[in-house]
Amino acid sequence: MGHDSAGLLADEREIAYWDDVPGRTRGGRDVRKLPKFAPGGETRRDPLTGQVVVIAAGRQRRTLSSAGGDCPLCPSRPGAPSEVPAAEYDVAVFENRFPALGGPVGGRCEMVVFSSEHDRSVPELPDVRMETIGRAWADRTAALSGLPGVEQVFVFENRGERVGATLVHPHGQIYAYPYLPPVQTAVLASARAHLERHGECLLCSVTAVEAAGPRVVASSGNFVAYVPEAARWPFEVHIAPLSCVPDLPSLPDEERRELMLLYRDVLARFEALFPGGPTPYMACWHQAPVRHRDVLNHLYVQVFTTRRAADKWKYPASSESGAGAFLNDVLPEHAAARLREAYGKRER
């Protein structure tokens, strides 16, 4: 749906391409001998918290960048086939070979490769590529929302080994969850209570306050980026539309472009925060749940890092991991000032 060309990998996983200049056909046959793609795993529900846990033991054998050898996300070359059969590409999306979701669990995990160049980062990508990535995310969100049982389409990027990225090649992932994850469940409950009490969308109220407050980091005509009042992480930014927009597919092309450029601006600020190398980050796209749009219908993007100083990291320890109780050492208003100043310091 929406892609510019598509094909199948050797194990019959789907791959599709989105181009900066649409209309090309990306060829290339996957010549690898791969065992048939058969995701395992199961869901179990924790009787204490009521939360679903996906048990995906098969992922233990997944590809690590430190394992040496060729990058699985670079274009295939003669004698060095990768996950992407095309000799060149702009944006490629394919099913994760070692998925946490899919098969008996339901849902689906996809890889989204942002560039065929191994050493790029998102803040270095040109405007047109940001548009292409936004178009791919929107198309995949629409397609995955239509899969049976999918409750939440979650687009994200882990950037840097420190925050769990196992590959350096610029890429993100999309998880189409067959259940509503804990954060979305909590936000849904807050949104429902807010709607009943104030007759207004929760995020419309929050963004109106934040857009006029001291924690704004950057903004454009239709979107605002701010450090949330009760940030959990040392540096955390939310980017949200100023009006109710549920998800990427609902944005007109021109507004999606505007959002993607503001998003890139925020990532560049994170990368520039500390001397001695780009700051690793996690970027999470919270789109409206597939089946609760009557209550929670407002997209927001959450970007954060666990780095709190050049040489200090926030480790989710007993309080955060055991009790779910977050303690933040950085004043959100201070974090916002630092992020406002960070822009442009990065060497290109």
Ligand SMILES: [Zn+2]
């Ligand atoms: Zn690569």
